[in-house]
Amino acid sequence: MIDIEIEDQAWSDALQDVEDLVEDAALAALAEIDFGGGAITLLLTDDESVRELNARFRGKDYATNVLSFPAPQNPEGHLGDIALGYGVCAREAAEQGKPLAHHLQHLVAHGVLHLVGYDHETDAEAEQMEGLERVILAGLGVPDPYAAEQGDHD
Numbered sequence: 001m002i003d004i005e006i007e008d009q010a011w012s013d014a015l016q017d018v019e020d021l022v023e024d025a026a027l028a029a030l031a032e033i034d035f036g037g038g039a040i041t042l043l044l045t046d047d048e049s050v051r052e053l054n055a056r057f058r059g060k061d062y063a064t065n066v067l068s069f070p071a072p073q074n075p076e077g078h079l080g081d082i083a084l085g086y087g088v089c090a091r092e093a094a095e096q097g098k099p100l101a102h103h104l105q106h107l108v109a110h111g112v113l114h115l116v117g118y119d120h121e122t123d124a125e126a127e128q129m130e131g132l133e134r135v136i137l138a139g140l141g142v143p144d145p146y147a148a149e150q151g152d153h154d
Contacts (some may be wrong), residue, residue, distance in 0.1 A: 002026045006096040007045040010086040015101055018044065024140060025105035029112035032136045041114065042108065050085030063088050066107040068114035090138035102142045110134045 002023045011018045019143075022042050030038070030131045047063035055061040057069065070080040084107055093103035113129055120126035134144050 001003055001039040003039065003041045005043050007043060007049065008086045010046070011044040013151055014086075014090065015104070017101075018104070020106055021101050022108050025108035025136070026112050028136050028139055029109040029132075030116075033113070035079075035117060036075040038149075040079050040112065041081045042111075043067070043083040045083055045085060047085040048086040049087070050083055053083055061103055065089050066111045068111040070115045070117075080115040081111075082106070082115070082127065084109065086100065096130060098145070102137075102145070105140055105142050106133060106145045109133050128148075 004019050004022050006012055008020070015021060022044070026042065050067060051063040053067055054064055058067075060061065063085050065085065067083045068080060069082070071078045084104070084126055089107060090100055091105060093100040096103070110129075110133060113132060118125070118129045118132065120129050128145055134146065137143070137145065
């Protein structure tokens with residue numbers, strides 16, 4: 001089950017189908033890694049709320065695009081929570097020349113992968129995680145979010 005909570009109206013104002021976009025991305029990520037199920041709560045909020053969560057739980061006093069909070073094993077099958085801040089996400093999408101919908105789906109897929117144990121602390125981990133993100137997003141019709149970065153290195 002995907003539970004979506006919209007705290008910041010800016011998400012709905014910018015994307016009429018924001019709940020469908022988020023749910024589709026989360027389900028696509030879970031399907032790609034063949035994760036048998038589990039509940040996820042996604043919070044679409046503002047930068048200040050994300051900043052507070054980041055400071056409280058990660059000791060980093062700034063807003064970020066997405067935060068993932070994996071849940072400990074539990075009988076309810078809750079995988080964890082993901083929080084996304086509108087301002088940072090919208091700014092990044094604009095700076096990168098991407099539709100906000102595509103960037104949002106990328107960040108949701110990224111967050112879901114974190115919930116189930118994927119990370120990007122090393123180059124090998126990042127390569128594996130980014131590869132999964134590319135496959136998930138391609139299935140949603142979203143272009144490779146890393147294509148511009150790869151082009152910069154050629």
